[in-house]
Amino acid sequence: MENKIYLDNAATTKTRPEVVEAMLPYFTEKFGNPSSIYEFASQNRKAVDEAREIIAKSLGADISEIYFTAGGTESDNWALKETFDAYASKGNHIITSKIEHHAILHTCEYLEKHGCEVTYVDVDENGVIKLDQLKKAIRPTTILISVMFANNEIGTIQPIKEIGEIAKQHNILFHTDAVQAYGQLPIDVNELGIDMLSASAHKLHGPKGIGFLYIRKGAKLHSLIHGGAQERQRRAGTENVPGIVGFGKAVEIAMATMEDRKKKEIYLRDKLMKRVLAEIPYVRVNGDRSRRLPNNVNFSFQFIEGESLLIMLDMNNICASSGSACTSGSLDPSHVLLAIGLPHEIAHGSLRLTLSEENTEEEIDYTVDKIKEIVDKLRQMSPLYEDFIKKRS
Amino acid sequence: MENKIYLDNAATTKTRPEVVEAMLPYFTEKFGNPSSIYEFASQNRKAVDEAREIIAKSLGADISEIYFTAGGTESDNWALKETFDAYASKGNHIITSKIEHHAILHTCEYLEKHGCEVTYVDVDENGVIKLDQLKKAIRPTTILISVMFANNEIGTIQPIKEIGEIAKQHNILFHTDAVQAYGQLPIDVNELGIDMLSASAHKLHGPKGIGFLYIRKGAKLHSLIHGGAQERQRRAGTENVPGIVGFGKAVEIAMATMEDRKKKEIYLRDKLMKRVLAEIPYVRVNGDRSRRLPNNVNFSFQFIEGESLLIMLDMNNICASSGSACTSGSLDPSHVLLAIGLPHEIAHGSLRLTLSEENTEEEIDYTVDKIKEIVDKLRQMSPLYEDFIKKRS
Amino acid sequence: MYTEKVMDHFTHPRNMGEIENASGVGTVGNAKCGDIMRMYLDIDDNGVIRDCKFKTFGCGAAVATSSMATELVKGKSVQEALSVTNKAVMEALDGLPPVKVHCSLLAEEAIHAALWDYAEKHNIKIEGLSKPKNDISEEEEKPEY
Amino acid sequence: MYTEKVMDHFTHPRNMGEIENASGVGTVGNAKCGDIMRMYLDIDDNGVIRDCKFKTFGCGAAVATSSMATELVKGKSVQEALSVTNKAVMEALDGLPPVKVHCSLLAEEAIHAALWDYAEKHNIKIEGLSKPKNDISEEEEKPEY
Ligand SMILES: Cc1ncc(COP(=O)(O)O)c(C=O)c1O
Numbered sequence A, B: 001m002e003n004k005i006y007l008d009n010a011a012t013t014k015t016r017p018e019v020v021e022a023m024l025p026y027f028t029e030k031f032g033n034p035s036s037i038y039e040f041a042s043q044n045r046k047a048v049d050e051a052r053e054i055i056a057k058s059l060g061a062d063i064s065e066i067y068f069t070a071g072g073t074e075s076d077n078w079a080l081k082e083t084f085d086a087y088a089s090k091g092n093h094i095i096t097s098k099i100e101h102h103a104i105l106h107t108c109e110y111l112e113k114h115g116c117e118v119t120y121v122d123v124d125e126n127g128v129i130k131l132d133q134l135k136k137a138i139r140p141t142t143i144l145i146s147v148m149f150a151n152n153e154i155g156t157i158q159p160i161k162e163i164g165e166i167a168k169q170h171n172i173l174f175h176t177d178a179v180q181a182y183g184q185l186p187i188d189v190n191e192l193g194i195d196m197l198s199a200s201a202h203k204l205h206g207p208k209g210i211g212f213l214y215i216r217k218g219a220k221l222h223s224l225i226h227g228g229a230q231e232r233q234r235r236a237g238t239e240n241v242p243g244i245v246g247f248g249k250a251v252e253i254a255m256a257t258m259e260d261r262k263k264k265e266i267y268l269r270d271k272l273m274k275r276v277l278a279e280i281p282y283v284r285v286n287g288d289r290s291r292r293l294p295n296n297v298n299f300s301f302q303f304i305e306g307e308s309l310l311i312m313l314d315m316n317n318i319c320a321s322s323g324s325a326c327t328s329g330s331l332d333p334s335h336v337l338l339a340i341g342l343p344h345e346i347a348h349g350s351l352r353l354t355l356s357e358e359n360t361e362e363e364i365d366y367t368v369d370k371i372k373e374i375v376d377k378l379r380q381m382s383p384l385y386e387d388f389i390k391k392r393s
Numbered sequence C, D: 001m002y003t004e005k006v007m008d009h010f011t012h013p014r015n016m017g018e019i020e021n022a023s024g025v026g027t028v029g030n031a032k033c034g035d036i037m038r039m040y041l042d043i044d045d046n047g048v049i050r051d052c053k054f055k056t057f058g059c060g061a062a063v064a065t066s067s068m069a070t071e072l073v074k075g076k077s078v079q080e081a082l083s084v085t086n087k088a089v090m091e092a093l094d095g096l097p098p099v100k101v102h103c104s105l106l107a108e109e110a111i112h113a114a115l116w117d118y119a120e121k122h123n124i125k126i127e128g129l130s131k132p133k134n135d136i137s138e139e140e141e142k143p144e145y
């Protein structure tokens, strides 16, 4: 293939040309500060409000419940830190899962240093949170349950509605990191009992550096970022107008195309899984087979290491990702793969492919062919495979 | 005038077309996540590094000392909150000035609720910080001095070098909010003894939603935003690549054109001041006449209120700003104007005009003519003016 | 931010000016807060407001509410004028931004203050009118250049 | 991320494979950490390394350092091979990213482990060589499907 095959849409996505188009006027023409009172700036205020409305509608939320941030990470930090601060008189206990994104887990670590107690609930071998364990973890001092909507590595979708119900029964706030799910799955915050929700535009073909936190009316969190009176005094800083407009446009398109995209992606995803499982031995699929993001595939290939696989795929113009330690700069492989019970060396051999509607069947076929070739090549190189074969014969 | 005359460049600036041009490829073509290991993403890592290098060079800093954030507000929050956190064992006292931006002042208020002690040093009638008061405020527990480089309302430039020396003598960290100064004035962090510096791209014809915090090597601050390992583990969140690239480009141009812009802006600014002072009675210039940002003019017109003035200027296609309470949604007029000793009703009658190199002499003349007309009209309407005239006669 | 009506009354204020030897003059508000309204009433012997003028130091909403208030009380009896509320002023202007509602209250108070002045000067008591609280004379700070 | 030399040795590894009845075999690293290297040495009676082959489970740097290490020891005497350091391997590859330096250490250790095996098998003592610490046999976890 001459052209790059991009299969890393969980890392980031291409900004849609329509989104860039929508943003452009707000750089050089309608560049005013939305807080200014002159007419020239009021069009920007309006543009921000329109984007907010599109987003609120997409969640069944009210416009006054959407707060723009600089991305999913800030939203996650905000939800956790300011719940901890605002509800200190009620308690200091937060419940989350073992497979959250680092934006949640590292924030929890930070909070633990500041007097917060955190329970990290286990997941089963498919990455689904253990609800009985979650229920048992609830204490009188529990102020927040934060469980991601869908996992960024293995694509498993969590039982959000059930968690929402548990939270409501115990009068505990429920936050969900929906950075991977938002735009891929329909979400209604009222139906699902979600009190706070984080999202990031660049995961759904919007621009980087813009996200939002949905905060249900009544939740008392204060600002994480202090300063001017923007975002109804809850998030200071001159509004990123082009970013917000682009986010609105991306959401508008994502909602309108959701069903078609889903169908197409599931078709390609399933084909990819089936072919790999049929044609390559010693491989497993990570994550739940059915409760799964439409665009996510995650394999573990035994006897080989993920970074080598990625580099060789890259040389064949295929962009993918791995839970291998080598790709993250840390020594341990992905905490998610370990949490679903994979031994280290199998976690090291993982490969994540995340699709978009732009991928073609031809690309998928080519990718499978290449994976086959490369896995074989790397296994020929692998002392683990050598031992395995020798033992077997 | 048919075209809008934009005189609110302290609020935000037009993104330069060259900057947008530089950003564009990073939306739809080179959209990869800089943390990914494939070749396609490494070009983005490189682009981010190049922007960082341009910025580091502009300050005489090392590239490892520049951390990208979502804007000036986040940078200010980071510097204050994480210094407070990291240096808790040394002390809990911060010194700042009464005329800081709300990004500093509201962060200080937040910190005060969490055990921080803050001294707000006075400024003189020109808005220059009282250095003797600052020196006297220093305690053994002082961990930070934060004084803005130049004020956003009245344009006064602070004696940064002197403050840097005082801080160094007492082994206290020195942060400066340079959001207004950066790109307008030459800044060398080593010469000036600055340990931390906040900046925001949209104030220098870069995009909104991107800023940086310079942190001198050795300053121990941790992250404000926790999550992934971006920005050398100090600022989590997928990098806003187009924003960073745009910021780099804006800085490159700002540094190259600084001298010429300055000359032009000072010429127009001084003409504007002279004409208004000569042609309109009962007016004063706020801020220091010489230690002043090249593009800033700030007047107080007696007997009239700023918002009315702004709306009428707006109807004449002139975009400006005021320290009037009415424009901010609060009841009090600008804390900066009060800090330099203006009585409330005079603070209410303030008008800020902030120029860019794009303004023409014709625009300035037209603006003065309109200000004259409008001030006169509003005074005719003013009961304060009526009383004043009656008393005089 | 403002409705068309507000903008219209701000840019073309009705009844702006003074009335010499007015039957009643009232000034309310406070330069400290950025709003001062002065109402002049010309009231005939039957207690009908023949003319009404205003001067206002304040924001667009302050000017517009003053202007609208003069319109609403002109031709009315003193008692009728007394029942012109801030709500009526706001409605007549098609609404005000929430942060500007106090301007309409000020306009109501300005009318009351002018009526009080009229009552005092003419030594009459107007049913339901009490001494206005927000008088400019209470102001502490004075302009100083 | 990697130099051209690293990429070249990763994509076209030299001396990849096994040696039957090798004079010495050494395996170091640990699947847990994601790197395992195995070195095969064929050493002639004069103590010269006639051939050297490797197998590696690991990242690009791990493969490249293994490959380069085999090149560096081939044709050398046992004593010379012993002094092939991780630095020499890195230099020959035009450098490694900081997080990958441990791969070059592993390559050095793999050679030492193979030499140790050779020494044990032939009941000789090699000056300056001590028992390698990182052996695969120390690994706890086993693949389980
Ligand atoms: C002096 C100063 N500090 C901080 C800020 C905040 O910057 P931003 O709105 O880009 O976050 C501004 C501008 O609004 C400013 O003028």
Ligand SMILES: Cc1ncc(COP(=O)(O)O)c(C=O)c1O
Residues within 6 Å of the ligand: A010, A070, A071, A072, A073, A074, A076, A101, A103, A148, A150, A151, A152, A177, A178, A179, A180, A200, A202, A211, B236, B237, B238, B239
């Ligand atoms: C589940 C999840 N949460 C949070 C984030 C953080 O989002 P961002 O990098 O846009 O701040 C990501 C993506 O990196 C994610 O996948």
